[in-house]
Amino acid sequence: MLEEISGSGPSELRAGEAQTPPAVLLENLTKRYRQDTTWSTVLLNVSLSVPQGTIQGVIGFSGAGKTTLLRCISRLELPDEGKVLIDGTDLARMNGTQLRSARQRLGVVFQQLHLFRSRTVAQNIALPLELAGARKKDIDERVLELLAWFGLEAKADSYPSQLSGGQQQRVAIARALATKPAVLLSDEPTSALDPETTASVLALLRRVRDELGVTILLITHELIAVRAICDRVAVLDQGVIVEEGSVEQVLLRPAHKTTQRLLGRNLGLEHLAEYLGGMTKNPASIFLEVQFVGESATRQVLSTLVRTFEITVNILRADIGELNRSAYGFLVVELGGTTETLEQSIGFLEAHGAIVTHIDPWSEAETEGSPA
Amino acid sequence: MRELLQLLWEPTLQTLAMVAVSVLISGVGGGVLGVLLVVTERGGLLPVVGLNRFLNILTNIGRSIPFIILMVAIIPFTRSVVGTSIGTTAAMVPLVVGAIPYVGRLVEGALREVNRGVIESILTMGATPFQVIRKAYLPEAIPGLIRALTVVTITLVSYSAMAGTVGGGGLGDLAIRYGYQGFRLDIMIATVVVLIVMIQGIQFLGDWLASHFERTERSSAFKTLPRPAWLKISPRYVHVVRWGTLGILLIAIFATGVHIRSGAIHKPLRVGVNPIPHGEILQQVMPILEKEGVHVQIIYFSDYIQPNLALAAGDIDANLFQHVPFMDRFNRDHKTDIIAIAKIHIEPLGLYPGRTKILSALRDGAIIAIPNDPVNSGRGLLLLQSAGLIQLRTGTNTNTTLEDISQNPKHLKISELEAAQLPRSLRDVDAAVINTNYALVAKLNPLKDAIYLENSASPYANVLSTVPSKANDPRVSALVKALQSSTARRFIEQKYQGAVLPAF
CATH class of the missing domain: 3.40.50.300 (P-loop containing nucleotide triphosphate hydrolases)
Structure with a gap:
């Protein structure tokens, strides 16, 4: 019927x-x-x-x-x-x-x-x-x-x-x-x-x-x-x-700046610099946006990462949800370590199906402040 | 009390009939106008900017004409629509014409209250312009339309008070005739009470219907208020309410129809009068006429132009309100051939004493005040001539002015004053010519106080008038006989105590 x-x-x-x-x-x-x-x-x-x-x-x-x-x-x-x-x-x-x-x-x-x-x-x-x-x-x-x-x-x-x-x-x-x-x-x-x-x-x-x-x-x-x-x-x-x-x-x-802004606004990235406060930029650490979709979102990739490599992980923001009926995880992390271990870590995350993007919280805030 | 109820009954029905019919017709007409005003505007549903501008101007013109003027101005139209220019039915025509632009504006306002998005949403469903009006604009505006109709109904109740001008009767007319002109405070109060009850009822009904169709609206506070069970109407019974309302309206129309028809069948002798004293005198002799088998319908007019226009047009058969000089002037101005067939009474003009108390004692060079309006000035001079004080070269011609005085042996100084001011001038003049109505207000008794009084030979006696074609109607002859009967004479003498004198 x-x-x-x-x-x-x-x-x-x-x-x-x-x-x-x-x-x-x-x-x-x-x-x-x-x-x-x-x-x-x-x-x-x-x-x-x-x-x-x-x-x-x-x-x-x-x-x-x-x-x-x-x-x-x-x-x-x-x-x-x-x-x-x-x-x-x-x-x-x-x-x-x-x-x-x-x-x-x-x-x-x-x-x-x-x-x-x-x-x-x-x-x-x-x-x-x-x-x-x-x-x-x-x-x-x-x-x-x-x-x-x-x-x-x-x-x-x-x-x-x-x-x-x-x-x-x-x-x-x-x-x-x-x-x-x-x-x-x-x-x-x-x-x-x-x-x-x-x-x-x-x-x-x-x-x-x-x-x-x-x-x-x-x-x-x-x-x-x-x-x-x-x-x-x-x-x-x-x-x-x-x-x-x-x-x-x-x-x-x-790919487009507006899309990134739309996503950023939704995730609250524009406030990241505020959260980080007066913290000066540590040359030894990097900021990453890590997205997991589907199977990888349900696996404990991050804990394996920490156990495998000599790095520190500081989770600044995390969200899980649904993306067109798939499980979806989203993280903003600060990774600290040597240049080598950091590169290895990114490779590990991507090998496990994560999408990794470098971000700069300070410039993110600037972008937001500039007229669209 | 019984008398009061009897007096109130018919005017109440007349008011209800006038209001019901005019609300219904002007509701439809004004509704169409209001819809057109909204849909034809620029950017509207069916934009016809020229038509919109035309309708706007027409509506504004219609709304600027005072109702009383409109009522008289459209008399030819009224006659062509309902066949007569007088009576309750005829009063409905100007009521409708006057209300349509008003209703149009109110409907326009109610429709503009409808959410624009609702109109757009029905357009996206593929509605024709007519469907948008019928399925969106009108039903969504129902609470507003009901409120508008309530305002219109109440306005029409008060407009209908002016229906007396064309002999339409009704409560307002009753209040004016008996209360205002006849000093019957009890009737005036009773009438106003009936009107208040009527208005309250209409407002309550309007509010209730509007709130019912409001569908409890968005306000949640209102939703929690328990409504009495009898106020709740399940959607299932909405059609019962709708048809019920329609039914009441149909009954009102039917009643009006019966009212009109029954009037047409009997074909009574229609006599136009001013209420006081003409109407009261005619009332007194009605039993005599009934005995003779002559059925008379009294039609009250509250002005001096309509009774003659109605007579000339054949809407009434005779009238009793004027004196011959007035009638002659009217005939000349309006090219009519109204004739006087019997003198009935006179409201005598009198010479009242000021500093001089008797006629013969008037000294040389005495000051006499007379009214300053053309009709009464001439009438006053004729009175002075008839008292032997002056001579006029125009004889007894009523078209007389101060210039026409040929002999003034006592060298009287005649000064013209506003008629209403004359009683107050008495202290400063030797004598004054005063109309009876103003004399009475000043507590002067024409029979006792006047030093000289007009008599029944005066050309200013009020006459029964008709048109030549009806002069030989036996019913008119019977009417003359009754009005000049001893019953009428006794009534006039007792009731008015000299303010009105028999002129037969």
């Missing part, structure tokens, strides 16, 4: 992955706004291809153009140039009836959800179907199906104001999926939620992709959402996509 909810189930997805066109294809999307007499470019030549069944993250600082991107894709704004292909049709070229029916292939969950306070949960979910002119019997059937899938049966007759934040999120997602869209556009789904609810909402989005086969485009400024469920991620900075790739690639080996 649940496979029927989406147009294309995951099984047939995998079979035809190479041939099927991308669910979302952005081509040279450009948007300019007029401010008094000058024009400012908010999006410039944004191109992005999201394969069907993928969860694609778009991450960036505020002001990077994320909101404009969302509004251009959902056609609340008309892009000045470029194409927005959703499930093969170009929304940017459409108007009137054509656009309205094409919009049923794209579900949008806004940051503020925008549930209708005058409608019950069931009536909110039914709304897109009513607009599409579905028969009452079909609407009722579909709404019941979605209520069950999202665990909202008990809340069917409640009004949005009577729900918790997490429940409201579920209603908004259910409503966006009512017309069985191919693509779900989700704007900051986890902002303003507590950590527990954040985790459950993210898990729900993953289920939507896994079980219903819906392609998800997730726009966020929070690394946690990207790390938890995205397959791929694009980094948006001042209207331009500066880096795009698999989550592992982009998050573990960030």
